[in-house]
Amino acid sequence: MIERRVISVIVLNEHGVLTRITGLFAARGYNIESLTVAPIPGSKYSRLTIVTSGSLRVIEQIIKQLHKLIPVYKVIEHSDLIEKEMVMAKIPLEERLADVEALCRAYNGNIVNIGQDSAIIMAADEPSRIANFVSALKRFNPKEIVRSGVVAIER
Amino acid sequence: MAKMTGAQMVVEAMREEGVEVVFGYPGGAIMNVYDEIYKHRYFQHILTRHEQAAVHAADGYARATGKVGVAFVTSGPGFTNAVTGLATAYMDSIPMVVVSGQVPLSMIGTDAFQEIDAVGISRPCTKHNFLVKSAEELPEILAEAFYIARSGRPGPVHVDIPKDVTAQVAEFNYPKEVKLETYKPTIKGNARQIKKAVEAIANAKKPVFYLGGGIIHSNSAELVRDLVAATQIPAVETLMARGTLRYDDPMLLGMVGMHGTYAANMAMSEADLLIALGPRFDDRVTGKLSEFAKYAKIIHVDIDPSSIGKLVHVDYPIVGDLKAVLQELVPQAKEKVDPSRYEAWREILNRYNELHPLTYEDSDEVLKPEWVIQRVGEKLKGKARISTDVGQHQMWAAQYYPFTRPREFITSGGLGTMGFGFPAAMGVKRGVPDEISINISGDGSILMNIQELMTAVEYRLPVINIILNNNYLGMVRQWQTFFYDKRYAETDLSMQPDFVRLAESFGGVGYRVKTKEEFDKALDDAISKGVVALIDVVIDRYENVLPMVPAGGSLYNMLLEYKD
Ligand SMILES: Cc1ncc(C[n+]2csc(CCOP(=O)(O)OP(=O)(O)O)c2C)c(N)n1
Numbered sequence: 001m002i003e004r005r006v007i008s009v010i011v012l013n014e015h016g017v018l019t020r021i022t023g024l025f026a027a028r029g030y031n032i033e034s035l036t037v038a039p040i041p042g043s044k045y046s047r048l049t050i051v052t053s054g055s056l057r058v059i060e061q062i063i064k065q066l067h068k069l070i071p072v073y074k075v076i077e078h079s080d081l082i083e084k085e086m087v088m089a090k091i092p093l094e095e096r097l098a099d100v101e102a103l104c105r106a107y108n109g110n111i112v113n114i115g116q117d118s119a120i121i122m123a124a125d126e127p128s129r130i131a132n133f134v135s136a137l138k139r140f141n142p143k144e145i146v147r148s149g150v151v152a153i154e155r
Numbered sequence: 156m157a158k159m160t161g162a163q164m165v166v167e168a169m170r171e172e173g174v175e176v177v178f179g180y181p182g183g184a185i186m187n188v189y190d191e192i193y194k195h196r197y198f199q200h201i202l203t204r205h206e207q208a209a210v211h212a213a214d215g216y217a218r219a220t221g222k223v224g225v226a227f228v229t230s231g232p233g234f235t236n237a238v239t240g241l242a243t244a245y246m247d248s249i250p251m252v253v254v255s256g257q258v259p260l261s262m263i264g265t266d267a268f269q270e271i272d273a274v275g276i277s278r279p280c281t282k283h284n285f286l287v288k289s290a291e292e293l294p295e296i297l298a299e300a301f302y303i304a305r306s307g308r309p310g311p312v313h314v315d316i317p318k319d320v321t322a323q324v325a326e327f328n329y330p331k332e333v334k335l336e337t338y339k340p341t342i343k344g345n346a347r348q349i350k351k352a353v354e355a356i357a358n359a360k361k362p363v364f365y366l367g368g369g370i371i372h373s374n375s376a377e378l379v380r381d382l383v384a385a386t387q388i389p390a391v392e393t394l395m396a397r398g399t400l401r402y403d404d405p406m407l408l409g410m411v412g413m414h415g416t417y418a419a420n421m422a423m424s425e426a427d428l429l430i431a432l433g434p435r436f437d438d439r440v441t442g443k444l445s446e447f448a449k450y451a452k453i454i455h456v457d458i459d460p461s462s463i464g465k466l467v468h469v470d471y472p473i474v475g476d477l478k479a480v481l482q483e484l485v486p487q488a489k490e491k492v493d494p495s496r497y498e499a500w501r502e503i504l505n506r507y508n509e510l511h512p513l514t515y516e517d518s519d520e521v522l523k524p525e526w527v528i529q530r531v532g533e534k535l536k537g538k539a540r541i542s543t544d545v546g547q548h549q550m551w552a553a554q555y556y557p558f559t560r561p562r563e564f565i566t567s568g569g570l571g572t573m574g575f576g577f578p579a580a581m582g583v584k585r586g587v588p589d590e591i592s593i594n595i596s597g598d599g600s601i602l603m604n605i606q607e608l609m610t611a612v613e614y615r616l617p618v619i620n621i622i623l624n625n626n627y628l629g630m631v632r633q634w635q636t637f638f639y640d641k642r643y644a645e646t647d648l649s650m651q652p653d654f655v656r657l658a659e660s661f662g663g664v665g666y667r668v669k670t671k672e673e674f675d676k677a678l679d680d681a682i683s684k685g686v687v688a689l690i691d692v693v694i695d696r697y698e699n700v701l702p703m704v705p706a707g708g709s710l711y712n713m714l715l716e717y718k719d
Contacts, residue, residue, distance in 0.1 A: 012337055015286055016274060027279050057464075064461035070283045070303060073337040 004033070005059050006078045006152045009048040012071040013039060020069050021048060030054060030062055034085075034149035045073060051127075051150050080155045086124040086148040087134060093117055095140040103140075107133040118143060161290035162187035162321040165254060168297040170197040171329045174225050176216065176585055177201070178209040182229025183269060184256025187321035189227075201585065201614050204606040206233050208578035210240020210253060211604070215579030217249050218565045219540055220586040221374060223304050224251045230258055231269030234315075235276065239572060241311050242280035246569025247395065248372055250309035252300045253277075259319040260288065273315045282310030290323035295330055302333040307340030308459040309372055340458060344475030349484050352430075352454045352471045357491040359428035359452075361500045362388050365411070368395030368568070369433020369457060369477050376561040378481040379432060380404075385485070387494035389504050391419040393434050394553050397564040402536075402557035408504060409513060412440035413704045414550045417511035418504050420702075420710040423448050425503075431455040433477050436466045437569070438706075446709035456480050511702070511715055513554055521695045524548060524623045527674060528555040531593065531621065534678060539591035540565060540583045544576035544600030547629040550700045552595045574603030580618040581611050591619065591682060598624040598648050601689075608661035611687040619681045620689045622654060625696045633699050637717070654691040663687035 011017050018037060025032050033051040040047050052062060059077075066075045087109075091100055097111065097119055104110050107130070109123025123133050127150050134145060159167065165188050169177065176199045181189040192200050203209040206228045213224030224244075228237045234255045244251045258267040274286045283303050285296045293316070300312040356362055370379055376399045383390050383406050391411035392399055400407045409416035411423060423429065429451045434440065441447040444466060454471040455463050463472045473480055515525040528551050531541075536557045542565040543549040549566055558564055565583055567575040580594035601622050611618050623629075628646040635643050655665030664686050666677035674692060681688035702713040 015288070016278070019275070020278060023278055061461060061465060068459070068461055070335065070338045 002053055002055060003059060004051065004053045006081065006083060006150060007050045007052060007063065007066070008076040008078065008152060009050065009066055009072060010040070010045050010074040010076070011048065012073065013044055013046050014071055017046070017071045018048075020071065021066070024065055024069065025052075025062075028061070028065070030058065034147075036149040036151050049149070049151050076154065078152055078154060081152045082155060083127055083150050083152045084124055085127045085130045085150045086122060087130050087145065088120060088122045089137055089145045090118045090120055090143040091137075091140050092143060093119060100140050103133070103136055109133075157327050158324050159327045160187065160321065161287075161293050161316065161323050161325070162191045164290065164293045164327050165297065165316070165321070166191040166195055166197060167327055168294065168329060169225065171298075172223070172301050174198050174223070177225045177227055178203055178212040178216075178582065179227030180206050180209055180229065180233060181227075182233045182256060184230035184258055184318045185227060185233075185254075185316075185321070186256075187318065188254070188256070188316075201610065203578065203610045205604060206236035207239050207574065208604050208607045208610070210237045210251070211243065211572075211575050211578035212582035212585070213251055213253070214240060214244045214249050214575075215542060215565055215582030216586040217244075217251055217582075218579070219562055219583040221562065222250070222586070223301055224249070224582065226251070226253045227255075228253065229256045229269070230273065231271050234271060234273045238276060238280065241277055241313060243567050243570045243572045243575060244311040245280045245282065247368065247567065248309050249311065250305040251311040252304050253311060253313045255313065255315050256321070257286070257315045257317040260317045261319070263317065274313065277313040281313045282308075284313040285315065287314065287316045287320050290320050290325040293320065293325070294327055298330045298333050299335065302335075303338065307338075308462075340476075341460070341474050342476045342479050344456065344473045344480035344483065346483065348471060348473045349480060350487065352473060353484060353487045353491050355428055355452060355454060355471060356386065356388070356430060356488060357493070360497070361426045362428040362430060362497065363422045363426040364388055364390035365423070365429045365431040365434055366390055366392045366396040366399045367432060367434025368393060370396055370399050371561045373433065373458070373477040374561075375478040375481050378478065378485055382481065382485045382488060385489045385494070386492045387501070388430070388497055389422055389501060391415065391422060393437070393440055393568075394566065395568045396434070397553055398558035398561045401559050408508065410553055412437070412710075413442070413706070414554060414700050414702065415704075415710075416508070416513050417702055417713060417715065418507040420704065420713060421507045422504055424709070424711040426451045429453045432481075433457060435462050441466065441710075442704050443707055443709045446711070515698075515701075518695070522669065522671065522674065522692060524551045524625075524694045524698055525555050526671070527621065527623060527692055527694065528552055528595070530671070530674065531595075531678065532557040535591060535593070539593050540580075540587060542566065542576045542580035542583055542592070542594045544594070544596040544603075545571045545573045545630075546597045546600060547625070547633060547698070547700045548595050548597045548600075548623040550630075551623070554700075573600040576600060577604050577618065577620060578607050580620075581607060581616045584616040584618055592617070594618055594620045596620055596622050597629055598622055598626060598651060599628045602652075605657070608658060608663055608687060608689070612662040617685050617687050619678070622689065622691050623694050624651075624654075624691050625694050625698065626651065627696060630700070636699065637703070637714070638705070654689055658687070658689035661687070663689060665689045665691065667691045667693070669693045
């Protein structure tokens with residue numbers, strides 16, 4: 001049984017730490033669906049949020065192997081958490097922007113910029129809803145879609 | 156606090172850590188450090204003739220003594236030559252610190268002369284690595300490197316130091332104690348789990364001790380011997396655990412796995428409880444996983460949580476230092492376990508042993524490798540350390556040498572590195588100078604680091620190399636015989652150097668022997684002379700290592716003999 005998991009990793013901010021983590025996934029053939037990183041304010045640590053998938057045994061190994069890396073302070077395997085992802089897209093101005101705006105609002109978003117020939121929109125919501133949003137957006141012929149990857153926090 | 160250069164700090168750190176010997180090879184990027192070595196003689200520096208050999212020598216030293224082995228190399232090719240040594244040590248969890256020079260900070264990333272992304276290359280084959288950015292952080296990094304190398308599951312640590320950092324001046328404040336917030340190996344095992352494990356042992360009918368390399372690393376062979384004697388439970392040893400029990404221990408069934416004994420492999424296959432003390436369930440041991448120890452519940456003690464349950468389901472996982480766990484477990488087991496309970500089980504295994512003992516057909520016409528190993532054992536057991544290279548000779552040594560204690564057998568198990576044996580044996584000799592250091596090698600393997608004859612002669616490290624010469628890359632040839640219809644693709648080594656003259660040209664002593672008498676004479680002579688020696692032993696070209704479990708087969712399906 002393949003399961004999707006969100007794992008948060010708290011690591012020391014030091015040279016090469018991100019390569020250590022991605023290297024671990026690459027060397028063992030583990031999957032990374034998305035990865036976000038940012039420093040934790042007021043500390044010497046960074047927080048990585050990794051979305052991965054695999055069998056229970058693979059997930060267990062991933063967690064144990066992450067623990068084993070020297071600069072890893074903590075590994076949090078979420079069960080009860082709030083997940084959010086952000087997406088931005090460029091929509092041609094000839095599309096019906098009122099409809100686009102309504103769609104955005106349904107997904108916690110908005111039009112954030114209007115340029116010469118395209119509007120830039122954004123939305124931030126649960127990853128599965130963002131997937132719906134992206135497919136609904138297709139109707140408006142987006143020129144570019146950028147997803148941020150997942151961030152998560154325990155409830 | 157004293158101010159000093161980065162290079163001085165490296166040398167001072169060695170003094171703080173009590174390092175007595177460094178194996179290495181200089182070059183541009185690490186010259187400042189070598190200049191300090193020239194000025195101070197805190198430790199001996201042994202100049203090998205190849206960086207790979209420097210790292211293997213540090214590794215052999217570490218395996219024989221239990222201390223951290225140390226090697227210094229330069230940037231670029233110096234470092235890439237060292238990588239095989241790092242990977243070898245990593246796979247076998249050997250404590251080691253390798254310091255490499257790097258191009259100056261300002262030149263990193265410019266494809267400068269002799270620049271290579273050393274920390275990028277070493278990351279997957281070290282326990283941890285560091286790129287030093289300033290002399291200020293150097294004392295702390297070096298202290299951490301030693302601490303990480305020897306604590307928890309030991310392993311090699313690599314410290315890459317740019318040339319300008321070795322010239323920078325800063326305060327040298329060597330940490331007396333290392334504390335890493337993010338790294339805290341579990342030492343004590345969970346008391347409840349230990350209690351449950353003891354109950355499982357007391358209630359088992361067909362238990363087996365599955366002894367692994369962790370016993371050697373954690374220095375817990377005494378406790379294991381005590382436990383085995385008290386419970387009278389049969390035991391098997393992995394390649395890395397050879398010497399945990401004495402060869403004549405009545406409970407020892409021999410080595411387990413691909414070239415294990417029939418009794419050992421059957422014990423694993425029929426057991427109802429495996430008591431796994433520090434093994435890592437290597438595929439050369441388990442064979443086909445779905446058939447491995449099918450009827451057994453498993454107790455697994457290991458300091459590395461990721462090692463537990465990686466390949467097989469474990470019913471009683473215990474994370475902790477094996478020694479600390481055994482200190483708790485052994486007294487409880489002595490109290491709870493009744494040895495008479497396993498009498499029927501021991502009898503079954505004894506019968507297996509009588510049915511298919513480890514054996515070979517001796518000959519008067521041609522030397523048999525098994526005889527040679529047994530002979531070395533008769534003459535030297537308990538008095539020598541045995542290193543090996545990789546191939547058939549390694550397996551014969553593991554099968555037939557009468558091991559009496561831990562750290563007596565030095566071999567590359569996890570990576571299986573040809574070329575390991577001789578430099579490792581030099582490190583062993585340096586670590587335990589009072590004992591005889593023997594390297595058992597093949598005609599293929601020995602050529603991979605033969606240049607070290609020069610190092611051994613120069614530094615008076617009288618290693619005796621015994622080459623079991625079959626004019627083949629024997630182990631590969633054996634697989635070709637069994638599984639490739641004897642298509643001996645590129646394994647014929649009929650073309651050979653004159654090993655005797657080769658040894659002599661380096662200033663050592665060479666022998667070529669074809670009979671038992673000649674072998675005895677050569678070995679006695681090499682031992683009494685105490686010189687660097689090479690005994691080229693002409694053996695039966697077609698001898699195979701048996702028994703054998705074909706790769707991926709199940710342990711109970713062994714090839715016991717091979718008839719042409
Ligand atoms: C560096 C390296 N290259 C290749 C191999 C693959 N290999 C394993 S055993 C072996 C043959 C070893 O031959 P030899 O040293 O003559 O020993 P024998 O098996 O004949 O005892 C080879 C090529 C290896 N283990 N290490």
